[in-house]
Amino acid sequence: MPDLRIVQSALDQAVKDGVFPGAVLAVRHGERPVVHFSIGNLSTSPPGFPVTPSTTYDLASLTKPLVTGTSLAMLIQNGRCGLGDRVADYLPECADTPIGSATLRHLLTHASGLPGWRGYYERLNASGRVPASDAERAAAKQSMLDCIRSEGLIYERGTRSLYSDLGFMLLGFIIERCGGLSLSAFFKERILASLGESRLEFVLPERLAEYLEAKTKEGGGVAPTEVDPWRGRLLHGEVHDENAAALGGEAGHAGLFGPADSVLTITGIWMQAYHRRTSLLDQDLVRVFTRRQNQEGSSSWALGWDTPSVQSSAGRYFSGRSFGHLGYTGTSVWIDPEAELEVVLLSNRVHPTRKNDAIRGFRPMIHDLVYREFVGSDQGRSG
Numbered sequence: 001m002p003d004l005r006i007v008q009s010a011l012d013q014a015v016k017d018g019v020f021p022g023a024v025l026a027v028r029h030g031e032r033p034v035v036h037f038s039i040g041n042l043s044t045s046p047p048g049f050p051v052t053p054s055t056t057y058d059l060a061s062l063t064k065p066l067v068t069g070t071s072l073a074m075l076i077q078n079g080r081c082g083l084g085d086r087v088a089d090y091l092p093e094c095a096d097t098p099i100g101s102a103t104l105r106h107l108l109t110h111a112s113g114l115p116g117w118r119g120y121y122e123r124l125n126a127s128g129r130v131p132a133s134d135a136e137r138a139a140a141k142q143s144m145l146d147c148i149r150s151e152g153l154i155y156e157r158g159t160r161s162l163y164s165d166l167g168f169m170l171l172g173f174i175i176e177r178c179g180g181l182s183l184s185a186f187f188k189e190r191i192l193a194s195l196g197e198s199r200l201e202f203v204l205p206e207r208l209a210e211y212l213e214a215k216t217k218e219g220g221g222v223a224p225t226e227v228d229p230w231r232g233r234l235l236h237g238e239v240h241d242e243n244a245a246a247l248g249g250e251a252g253h254a255g256l257f258g259p260a261d262s263v264l265t266i267t268g269i270w271m272q273a274y275h276r277r278t279s280l281l282d283q284d285l286v287r288v289f290t291r292r293q294n295q296e297g298s299s300s301w302a303l304g305w306d307t308p309s310v311q312s313s314a315g316r317y318f319s320g321r322s323f324g325h326l327g328y329t330g331t332s333v334w335i336d337p338e339a340e341l342e343v344v345l346l347s348n349r350v351h352p353t354r355k356n357d358a359i360r361g362f363r364p365m366i367h368d369l370v371y372r373e374f375v376g377s378d379q380g381r382s383g
Contacts, residue, residue, distance in 0.1 A: 002035070002373035002374045003373055004035065004037070004373075006369065006373060007025070007037055007366075007369055007370060007373060008037055008039070010365070010366055010369055011023060011025060011037055011039040011366075012039055014039070014362050014366075015039050015040040017358065018356065018358060019347075019349060019356075019358040019359055019362045020040065020330055020347035020348060020349040020351075020356075020359065021040050021041050021042065021043055021044045021048070021223075021347075021348060021351055022038070022039055022040025022041045022042060022048075022050070022051035022055070022223065022347065022348070023038070023039055023040060023051065023330070023345060023346060023347035024036065024037070024038045024051060024052075024053055024055055024057070024259070024260045024344075024345075024346045024347075025037040025038075025260070025343070025344070025345050025346075025366070025370075026053070026260035026261060026263070026264060026343075026344045026346075027341070027342070027343050027344075027370055027374060028264055028268075028341070028342040029339070029340065029341050029342075029374045029375065030340040030341075034261065034264060035374075036053035036260070036261075038050075038051045038052055038053050038055070039051060042055065042221050042222075042223045042224065042348075043223065043224050043348075043351055043352075044351065044352060045351075045352045048221070048223075048224070049221055051220075051223070052219060052220045052221075053220070053259070053260065053261070054218065054219060054220030054259050054261070055220040055221055055222070055223055055259060055346075056199070056215055056220060056221070056222045056223070056257050056258055056259050057222075057223050057257065057258070057259070057329065057330075057331060057346040057347070057348060058223070058225055058235075058239060058240050058257055058327075058329045058331075058348070059256045059257060059258060059263070059327050059329070059331050059346070060240060060241065060254050060327030060328045060329040060330075060331055061165075061253060061254055061325060061326060061327045061328055061331075062256060062263065062325055062326075062327045062331050062332075062333060063251070063252070063253060063254050063255055063256040063327075064168050064252070064253055064254075064304055064325060065304045065305050065325045065333075066200070066256060066263065066266045066267075066333075067183065067187050067252070067256055068168055068171050068172060068175065068183075068252045068253070068304060069108070069289065069303065069304030069305065070187075070191055070266060070269075070270075070281070071175045071179070071183070071186055071187055071190070071191065072104065072108070072171065072174075072175060072304070073281055073282070073285055073286070073289055074190060074191065074280070074281070075175065075178050075179060076285060077281070077282040077285050080178045080179070081104065081174070081178050082104070083103065083104050083105040083108070083288075083303070084103050084104070084105065085103060085104055086100065086101050086102065086103055087099055087100050087101070087102050087103075087104075087107070087170060087174070088100035088101065090173075090174045090177045090178060091145065091149075091170065091173060091174060091177065093145055093146070093149055094145075094149045094170075097149045097150070098113065098151070098152055098153045099112060099113070099114060099148065099149060099151065099153070099170070100149070102114075102157060102167075104171070104174070105293075105303065106157060106158065106167075107164075107167040107168070107170060107171050108167075108171070108289075108301075108303040108304045109161060109293050109294075109299065109301045109302075109303060110161045110162055110163050110164050110167060110299075110301055111157065111158050111159075111160065111161045111162075111299070111301075112153075112157055112164065112167050113153030113154060113155055113156065113157040114148070114151060114153065114154070114162075114164045114166045114167050115151060115154050115162070115164065115166060116162050116163055116164045116165065116166070117164075117165050117166070117243075118147070118151070118166065118243075119242070119243075120144055120147045120148075120243055120246065121230065121242040121243050121245065121246035122230065122242075123147065124140055124143050124144065124147075124246045125246060128228075128230045128231040128232055130205050130231070130238075130245045130246065130248060130249065131205070131246075131247070131248035132204070132205040132206045132248065133206065134182070136248060137182070137204075137247060137248035137250060140246060140247050140248055141173060141176075141247055144169060144243070144246070144247055145170075145173055148166050148169060148170060151166065160298070160299070161294075161298075161299035161301050165241075165243065165253040165254070168251075168252040168253035169243070169247075169251055169252050169253055170252070171252045172250075172251050172252020172253070173252070175252065182250060183202070183250050183251070183252065184201065184202040184204070184250045187200075187202075188201065191266075191280065194280055195265055195266075195269070195280070197262055197265045197266075199258050199259055199261075199262040200256060200257070200258035200262045200263075200265070200266070201256070201257060201258065202239075202249055202250045202255045202256060202257070203237050203238065203239070203249055203255075203257050204248060204249050204250065205238070205248060205249055208237050208238065211237055212236065212237045215237075220259065222236060222237045222257070223347075223348040223351070224236040224237075224348065224351055225240040225329055225348055225350045225351050226240070226350050226351055226352055226353055226354055227352070228240075228242070230242055231245070237257070239251075239254055239255045239257075240254075240328070240329050240350060241253070241254035241255070241328070254327075254328075259346070260344045260346050263333055263344045263346070264342060264344055267333055267335055267342050267344070268342070269281050270286055270290065270323075270335065271335060271337060271340065271342060273285075273286035274286050274287065274290065274337045275337065275340075288303065289302060289303040289304060289305065290302050290303075290305055290307075290321075290323040290337075291321075292307045292320075300312075302323055304325075305323035305324065305325060306323065306324055306325055306326075307320070307321075307322060307323055307324075308320065308322050308324075311364070312364065313326055313332060313334075313360075313363040313364055313367070314334045314363075314364070314367050315363075315364040315365070315366075315367035315368035315371060316364070316368055317367075317368060317371040317372070317375070318334055318336045318339075318341075318367065318371065319336050319337075319338040319339065321336070321337055321338055322334060322335060322336040322337070322338075323335055326363075328350070328354075329347075329348055329349065329350050330345075330346070330347035330348055330349030330350060330359050331345065331346050331347065332344075332345045332363060333345075334367060336371075336375075339371070339375045341370075341371065341374060341375055343367060343370050345363070345366065347359065
């Protein structure tokens with residue numbers, strides 16, 4: 001049996017050391033009940049209420065595998081698109097541009113040649129006003145697409161991997177074109193509804209007040225991030241990522257909010273499919289999506305998921321068949337199908353400032369600790 005006190009003590013120390021104001025850690029091992037740890041407060045400035053296991057966090061780039069990766073897998077298994085299809089097949093605006101001939105596989109493995117990041121949000125709206133209607137979001141998405149398609153490639157496609165928000169913004173647009181719905185509606189209606197999951201969502205600006213009120217009544221609250229100079233306010237229930245905000249809070253690379261148990265709802269369908277059990281996802285396709293694409297080791301990326309590498313945030317023990325992802329706000333998920341272990345860490349380490357990067361050292365430590373207590377360290381990394 002795991003000694004839960006050891007894990008809780010490590011979380012306590014992280015709050016004392018200023019790694020984050022508070023956090024939730026959720027661990028599922030095999031068929032055993034989920035074990036929850038919570039520590040600290042929602043915020044330090046102003047002082048916030050205590051964190052609970054149901055506290056909602058800005059999941060940041062966990063949006064990439066949880067929403068974009070899962071949605072694309074659903075579309076592919078339903079014959080709506082394919083990994084070898086080109087960007088221009090779905091976004092004809094990109095025909096005759098450098099990115100137009102990239103494939104969905106290139107985007108999913110961050111090997112498209114696109115830059116990693118651009119501050120398009122200031123170009124779309126210098127005043128910091130975010131789109132707050134379907135019509136405004138549609139216009140913002142078209143403007144963002146125009147920005148991305150005008151980019152030149154900064155390396156030869158397929159020769160390396162450079163983590164790129166831009167590629168996942170394009171994937172979000174492609175899902176909308178293929179699925180015939182907005183990204184948030186597709187995720188809600190085609191995936192979450194089938195799972196009976198209602199607590200994962202993109203927080204659209206016109207619903208912000210209603211959303212915060214509902215989360216307060218439910219208990220747990222929503223953890224704020226930081227004061228954004230572009231928007232001129234403390235972000236609370238608003239996506240931290242500026243480019244996602246410029247799209248109205250709904251994007252392929254960021255924007256998802258939710259509690260730890262809801263993250264496990266999505267990771268669970270990947271784990272179930274991996275082990276060829278009943279799942280929304282196709283079993284063979286899940287094996288493709290979660291397998292490292294460059295077996296020579298020059299890139300750790302699978303399709304939308306990362307895999308453990310040297311000095312990985314997953315620590316020393318997660319097997320080589322593991323897959324996971326990080327979120328800039330202080331979130332992460334790592335899944336080891338060999339050990340049937342899922343670990344979700346949610347925090348707001350960017351509160352009160354993104355300049356705090358102490359979580360880099362904390363992540364591998366806590367994953368090592370969890371693995372030793374729940375699985376045992378004798379298995380080690382393999383595969």
